[in-house]
Amino acid sequence: MDRNQMQMHRQIANIRKSLFDQEYLDEQFIQLEELQDNSNPNFVEEVVTLFYRDSARFLYNLDQALEKRPLDFSKLDSLMHQFKGSSSSIGAKKVKIECTHFRDYCNARNAEGCKRTFQHVKKEYTTLKKKLEAYFQMSRQTGPVERACRPR
Amino acid sequence: MTVEEIRGVNEIDRFPIGMRVLAVDDDPTCLKLLDGLLRKCQYQVTTTNQAITALKMLKENRNRFDLVISDVYMPDMDGFKLLELVGLEMDLPVIMLSGNSDPKLVMKGITHGACDYLVKPVRLEELRNIWQHVIRRKVESKPQSKSNNNHEKSSQGNEGGDQNVKLNRKRKDEDEDVEENGHESDDDPSSQKKPRVVWSIDLHRKFVAAVDQLGNEKAMPRRILDLMNVDGLTRENVASHLQKYRLYLKRISHQANMVVAFGGSKDASSYMRMSPLEGFGDFRTLSSLGRLSNAAYAPAGILGRLNSATGVTLHSLMAPPLVQETQNKLRPVNHQNMNLFQDIPSSFDQCSNKPNTQLTDFSSVEESRIFTGTKLADFNSIDESRMFTGSNPLTDPSVVLGSKPSLKLSSTGSDSFNLLSSSSNFLDQNGNQPSNFSSNQLPIGENYGYSATVSGGIRSSITATAAVPLEAHGGGLVGEIMQNVNNQSLSNQKNGQYSKQDYSQYSQNAFSTLASLALASGGGGLSGPLSHGGLNGGTSALFKTEMPGLETKMRSGEDGFVVNNIYGSLDDLMTGMTKREQEARMMMDGEFGYDPYAFGPCT
Numbered sequence: 001m002d003r004n005q006m007q008m009h010r011q012i013a014n015i016r017k018s019l020f021d022q023e024y025l026d027e028q029f030i031q032l033e034e035l036q037d038n039s040n041p042n043f044v045e046e047v048v049t050l051f052y053r054d055s056a057r058f059l060y061n062l063d064q065a066l067e068k069r070p071l072d073f074s075k076l077d078s079l080m081h082q083f084k085g086s087s088s089s090i091g092a093k094k095v096k097i098e099c100t101h102f103r104d105y106c107n108a109r110n111a112e113g114c115k116r117t118f119q120h121v122k123k124e125y126t127t128l129k130k131k132l133e134a135y136f137q138m139s140r141q142t143g144p145v146e147r148a149c150r151p152r
Numbered sequence: 153m154t155v156e157e158i159r160g161v162n163e164i165d166r167f168p169i170g171m172r173v174l175a176v177d178d179d180p181t182c183l184k185l186l187d188g189l190l191r192k193c194q195y196q197v198t199t200t201n202q203a204i205t206a207l208k209m210l211k212e213n214r215n216r217f218d219l220v221i222s223d224v225y226m227p228d229m230d231g232f233k234l235l236e237l238v239g240l241e242m243d244l245p246v247i248m249l250s251g252n253s254d255p256k257l258v259m260k261g262i263t264h265g266a267c268d269y270l271v272k273p274v275r276l277e278e279l280r281n282i283w284q285h286v287i288r289r290k291v292e293s294k295p296q297s298k299s300n301n302n303h304e305k306s307s308q309g310n311e312g313g314d315q316n317v318k319l320n321r322k323r324k325d326e327d328e329d330v331e332e333n334g335h336e337s338d339d340d341p342s343s344q345k346k347p348r349v350v351w352s353i354d355l356h357r358k359f360v361a362a363v364d365q366l367g368n369e370k371a372m373p374r375r376i377l378d379l380m381n382v383d384g385l386t387r388e389n390v391a392s393h394l395q396k397y398r399l400y401l402k403r404i405s406h407q408a409n410m411v412v413a414f415g416g417s418k419d420a421s422s423y424m425r426m427s428p429l430e431g432f433g434d435f436r437t438l439s440s441l442g443r444l445s446n447a448a449y450a451p452a453g454i455l456g457r458l459n460s461a462t463g464v465t466l467h468s469l470m471a472p473p474l475v476q477e478t479q480n481k482l483r484p485v486n487h488q489n490m491n492l493f494q495d496i497p498s499s500f501d502q503c504s505n506k507p508n509t510q511l512t513d514f515s516s517v518e519e520s521r522i523f524t525g526t527k528l529a530d531f532n533s534i535d536e537s538r539m540f541t542g543s544n545p546l547t548d549p550s551v552v553l554g555s556k557p558s559l560k561l562s563s564t565g566s567d568s569f570n571l572l573s574s575s576s577n578f579l580d581q582n583g584n585q586p587s588n589f590s591s592n593q594l595p596i597g598e599n600y601g602y603s604a605t606v607s608g609g610i611r612s613s614i615t616a617t618a619a620v621p622l623e624a625h626g627g628g629l630v631g632e633i634m635q636n637v638n639n640q641s642l643s644n645q646k647n648g649q650y651s652k653q654d655y656s657q658y659s660q661n662a663f664s665t666l667a668s669l670a671l672a673s674g675g676g677g678l679s680g681p682l683s684h685g686g687l688n689g690g691t692s693a694l695f696k697t698e699m700p701g702l703e704t705k706m707r708s709g710e711d712g713f714v715v716n717n718i719y720g721s722l723d724d725l726m727t728g729m730t731k732r733e734q735e736a737r738m739m740m741d742g743e744f745g746y747d748p749y750a751f752g753p754c755t
Contacts, residue, residue, distance in 0.1 A: 028273045035188040035276075043188055051181040082225065085251030086181045088273045 008142040015135050024128050029091030045136045051090045052129055058083040059122060066115055076114060077106040087125075094124040168283030169194045172216065176206040176234070177223040177249065182272060186221065186249075189279050203229035207237060214242040218286045221270075224250040224257065232264045239265035245285040249274065349389045358382060359393060368401070 019025045029044075036043040062079050065072060084099035098121040105113030173195045177183040183199050190197040198217070200206050203226050210217065220238055224231035235246050248261040253271040261269040267285040270278055351359070362379035363371040373391035380390070 031189070031273070031276060032185070035185075035192050040188065040191070047181060047184050047188070050184055054180050078225075081251060082179060085225075085272050086179050088251065089179075089182045089185045091273075 005142060008138065012135065012138050012142060015131075015138070019131060019135070023093045024124075024131060026091045026093040026096075028088060032090065045139075048090055048132055048136070051086055051092075055083060055086050055125075058086070059125070062118060066118060071111050071114065073106045073109050073114075077103055080106065083121075092125070092128055095121060095128060098124050168286075170196050171283050171286065172196045172218045173198070173282075174206055174209065174217045174220045175199045176203055176221065176226070177201060178226045178228070179223070182223065182249075186274065189274060189276050190221075192276060193280050195283075202226075203231070203234045207234065210238060210242055210244070214244065217244060219245050219247065219282060221247045221249055221282070224248050224252070224261065232260060235261070235264045235266055243289075245289050247282055247285065349385060349393075351393060355380075355382060355385075356393075359390070359397070363394070363397065368398070 020029075032044045032047055058079060062076065062083070065076050065079060080099055080102050084096055084103070087095045087099060098117060102114060102117040102121060105117055173190055175183060175186045175190060175197060176199075177186060178201050180201060183201055187197050187199050198209070200209070203222070206220070206222070207229075210220070222231050222234055222238075226234075231248060231250070235248065238244055238246050245267040246265065247268040247270060248266040249270050249272060250257060250261075251272040258269045267289065268282065349355075358380045359376065362376040365379060366372070366375055371394060373387045373394055376394065377385060377387050377390045
């Protein structure tokens with residue numbers, strides 16, 4: 001591996017590490033990585049892509065539901081429950097945390113709290129998406145790399 | 153079956169590698185993740201994001217999968233419902249998956265028969281262990297059959313657990329839980345019977361149909377065998393089964409009388425849930441009987457609940473207590489059966505007419521089908537109840553019930569799903585449904601026309617679920633089941649005795665267990681065995697009500713012993729019943745004769 005590539009690898013590793021340190025991702029993401037192997041070389045990226053594609057509809061539905069008056073809390077709760085399940089599957093930690101807050105507000109029937117939290121959810125969701133996209137892109141450029149620096 | 157064997161052999165060798173899992177989750181992300189995780193464990197994975205598709209796949213070939221993992225929250229079908237259906241019909245281990253770790257939900261999952269409940273996100277380590285559930289299930293079914301067979305070696309492996317008895321036979325060798333008995337039988341070339349024939353519901357149904365066709369008196373093993381046209385069945389198998397069957401019929405007729413007489417007793421009423429009969433309205437005349445039957449039917453309630461039947465695993469828990477209860481209660485009742493029985497016919501007739509109108513609602517029958525799992529369809533052939541035709545029509549309620557019920561069952565034949573839901577509705581709603589139930593039952597009861605009427609009447613209410621065949625037993629049984637069903641609803645209204653909840657538990661368990669039992673042992677097909685065994689009194693009721701296959705199951709669930717019987721396969725049951733003729737007498741009192749059987753395995 002030439003110097004350039006080594007640098008790239010290090011960079012990717014750092015990015016990855018920071019994602020964990022900043023709690024954008026949690027152990028579940030590592031599980032995904034573990035499932036990636038020769039028979040499944042792009043597993044992680046596939047799952048994440050699938051998540052973002054599929055979860056868009058949840059966000060859309062939640063947006064719609066939040067527009068209604070009065071708010072249907074149980075529906076909001078069930079929508080968010082599904083979204084949360086999806087997010088936790090890929091290890092989206094911050095997103096999951098915000099989802100939990102949202103559901104708490106739902107249970108308390110706090111409309112303002114729900115709306116506010118939902119904005120947080122969306123923000124975290126989008127942020128993570130960008131970071132992961134950058135991460136994957138870089139990974140692809142450097143080619144399949146050993147995951148030696150994966151924090152355990 | 154050969155193919156199964158082959159595949160079984162290969163898979164067994166490498167088990168758990170290659171274990172075939174069906175994963176169901178509406179969320180594509182989770183599904184993909186699950187797929188990846190399972191593949192990592194080296195399982196053979198099939199995924200679908202629709203519960204309906206999953207069910208279709210399972211119905212097409214139950215033996216295509218070893219395990220099912222399903223999400224709880226799905227848009228097209230509730231995960232619990234899927235769980236019930238799969239557990240009941242196919243007796244496959246089901247693992248629930250959910251993002252919600254609320255203990256109440258976990259409890260619900262387990263009570264519905266899930267063998268495990270995982271919380272998302274699922275970890276690899278958790279999935280690495282799920283194969284244990286497959287083995288456990290097989291092992292669990294084994295002991296029960298063993299306990300059932302006091303006299304006969306429980307050679308059939310997986311009797312209890314496997315729905316496909318025949319398959320089990322073939323797979324015995326491959327199966328990890330293969331029983332020594334099976335091997336022994338296999339090793340003995342000179343022994344005429346191959347590994348013991350397990351009389352599955354299906355098989356028994358065919359048998360009954362053949363006997364029916366030939367006429368009980370004139371039925372000869374050779375001819376029955378020809379009519380049945382089943383591979384691998386020998387004349388000897390049929391001969392011994394026929395012998396048991398005939399004993400069973402005899403026993404049923406005795407019991408039927410007892411049950412009828414029982415109805416009149418006051419004590420009985422206290423025990424029994426009068427409600428079942430009352431629900432029918434028409435049956436009021438039979439109220440005395442009803443009372444009798446109620447008591448006996450306590451277990452029936454369970455049947456009613458079959459719909460909601462939970463996993464088989466619970467049956468053992470439920471059955472024993474219930475059985476005991478009924479037993480005590482029934483005892484007093486039985487004494488009077490004889491007398492009442494005679495009178496009932498007339499009253500019954502009256503009653504039966506009315507219920508008929510309601511008969512249209514066979515959902516209950518169907519439900520029983522559901523419980524029998526795959527056998528539901530077979531239920532149509534429950535004509536086996538006809539098996540009783542050979543017996544004395546007047547005194548043999550079973551005959552009455554037998555003939556009719558089968559017919560009914562077939563008609564309802566439609567989707568098990570509907571049945572389940574309807575049955576569940578039935579149970580839950582109490583009020584209206586029971587009547588439907590009863591009505592359905594009537595058709596069956598009608599058969600009773602004569603002496604059987606009493607039992608028929610009783611049964612009719614209960615039989616709704618196809619108890620019909622069982623009714624023959626003593627009518628009481630059938631009625632019981634029906635009663636239970638009705639009782640369920642009625643009980644809530646009236647007796648506190650068997651509160652719905654009580655039954656529901658039972659029913660759930662009963663069904664699940666029964667269903668599994670029935671399927672497994674095919675005992676269901678022959679309600680006789682059950683009835684013979686200990687049904688004399690109350691127990692028979694339990695058995696009776698259930699559809700042949702179903703009954704056996706239910707019985708076990710309810711009585712606790714029934715379960716055992718089912719696993720033991722009909723042969724065992726019959727043998728056991730024969731032996732217990734004496735004991736049965738005692739049972740008639742209202743107890744479930746199958747004490748030895750029932751409780752043994754159950755607990």
